[in-house]
Amino acid sequence: GENVEQHPSTLSVQEGDSAVIKCTYSDSASNYFPWYKQELGKRPQLIIDIRSNVGEKKDQRIAVTLNKTAKHFSLHITETQPEDSAVYFCAASKGSNYQLIWGAGTKLIIKP
Amino acid sequence: EADIYQTPRYLVIGTGKKITLECSQTMGHDKMYWYQQDPGMELHLIHYSYGVNSTEKGDLSSESTVSRIRTEHFPLTLESARPSHTSQYLCASSALSGSDYNEQFFGPGTRLTVL
Numbered sequence: 001g002e003n004v005e006q007h008p009s010t011l012s013v014q015e016g017d018s019a020v021i022k023c024t025y026s027d028s029a030s031n032y033f034p035w036y037k038q039e040l041g042k043r044p045q046l047i048i049d050i051r052s053n054v055g056e057k058k059d060q061r062i063a064v065t066l067n068k069t070a071k072h073f074s075l076h077i078t079e080t081q082p083e084d085s086a087v088y089f090c091a092a093s094k095g096s097n098y099q100l101i102w103g104a105g106t107k108l109i110i111k112p
Numbered sequence: 113e114a115d116i117y118q119t120p121r122y123l124v125i126g127t128g129k130k131i132t133l134e135c136s137q138t139m140g141h142d143k144m145y146w147y148q149q150d151p152g153m154e155l156h157l158i159h160y161s162y163g164v165n166s167t168e169k170g171d172l173s174s175e176s177t178v179s180r181i182r183t184e185h186f187p188l189t190l191e192s193a194r195p196s197h198t199s200q201y202l203c204a205s206s207a208l209s210g211s212d213y214n215e216q217f218f219g220p221g222t223r224l225t226v227l
Contacts, residue, residue, distance in 0.1 A: 032213040043202065043218035044155070087152050093213050099170070100216065104154045 002027040004092050006103030014111050019080055021106045023090035024072040030092040033073045039086045085110045114139045116219035118203050124225045125193055133188040133222045135203030142208040144186040148199050193226045
């Protein structure tokens with residue numbers, strides 16, 4: 001079955017710098033890749049997603065890139081701010097009849 | 113306002129007790145899920161449902177059961193709670209539309225402690 005690996009487990013960056021979180025997946029049939037953000041004590045929320053027919057998607061300071069050949073996708077956050085501190089989860093799915101397979105999460109720490 | 117509601121938010125019980133965690137949604141969604149998550153850690157899918165009278169077990173072995181008698185309601189029952197069940201339980205829902213995958217919306221969670 002599908003397996004999603006996420007790295008690093010913890011990432012500490014200086015405020016204003018960029019942060020990159022990477023995920024790899026095993027099932028080449030996966031075609032949907034969302035990223036969720038979970039702030040301390042809050043519920044996970046979708047921040048961006050990408051489908052397999054595109055290679056990159058941007059939303060202000062956040063971008064996601066997908067390399068289908070290598071079966072990996074990455075979350076890029078530029079000009080990091082204190083409110084970016086959270087746990088970020090990647091996931092993959094083959095479609096609505098299949099479950100989301102989640103990565104283990106990355107704790108992002110923004111240092112002032 | 114459309115949302116997902118979970119009760120209770122916090123629960124402390126003794127070993128061996130039977131408990132039901134409630135989840136209801138006013139999102140109009142067909143699909144619902146239960147996840148177990150230690151704070152800030154990995155999300156483990158324990159049950160899901162595609163609609164009324166549909167329930168499936170997830171990847172995480174669990175002694176819990178679920179039911180889906182109404183579209184908006186998806187309760188989780190532990191017949192005999194144990195200390196190993198101490199965790200946070202998150203309910204989620206998503207729309208079911210064709211072949212496209214849709215965003216999962218999460219409830220606020222129930223933090224369970226079994227003594």
